[in-house]
Amino acid sequence: MRVTKGEGAEIVPVERRIVEVRGQKAILDADLASLYGVETRALNQAMKRNADRFPPDFAFQLTLQEAGELHRSRSQSVTLKRGENVKFRPWVFTEHGAFMAASILNSPRAVEMSVYVVRAFVRLRDFARTHAELAKQLEVLERRVAGHDGDLKTVLAGLRELLKQPVKPQRRIGFDSKGPE
Secondary structure: OEEEEOOOOEEEEHHHHEEEEOOEEEEEHHHHHHHHOOOHHHHHHHHHHOHHHOOOOOEEEOOHHHHHHHHHHHOOOOOOOOOOOOOOOOEEEOHHHHHHHHHHHOOHHHHHHHHHHHHHHHHHHHHHHHHHHHHHHHHHHHHHHHOOHHHHHHHHHHHHHHHOOOOOOOOOOOOOOOOOO
């Protein structure tokens, strides 16, 4: 799902902003704040004022190591631009945390965007489920075909033999001194 952002109408792919952290799908506070049209600082302050609404399965703070690894995996360039180094431990919000953040921000943009964010999480979950089912089916197919390799090689060798052109003896041209046999 793509969402336009601000006056410049920048296209923002929401699914690309969802990352996997500690085995959970989540979105960084800066990404969520930009989607909701607020500053990251404002989002984090609102979350801290309503801390009881954000249990650890809704939002959690990354370690500096996790933040550095996540930043490196998402970075498109080798050198960091000003302000892109990891100084503070960012927060990440799970699907439920992202929805809860929209309810505490209570701006029209946050409410509208929360619907898009939740739908993006749902689509990713469906994709993962479909991917797992496809992997199972491939595994079953591999098990079925694995024993047939030898048989297939024999059949292919037989077919190759049938396709070979028979070699005809070459007819000699000219006079044979031995005469007809």
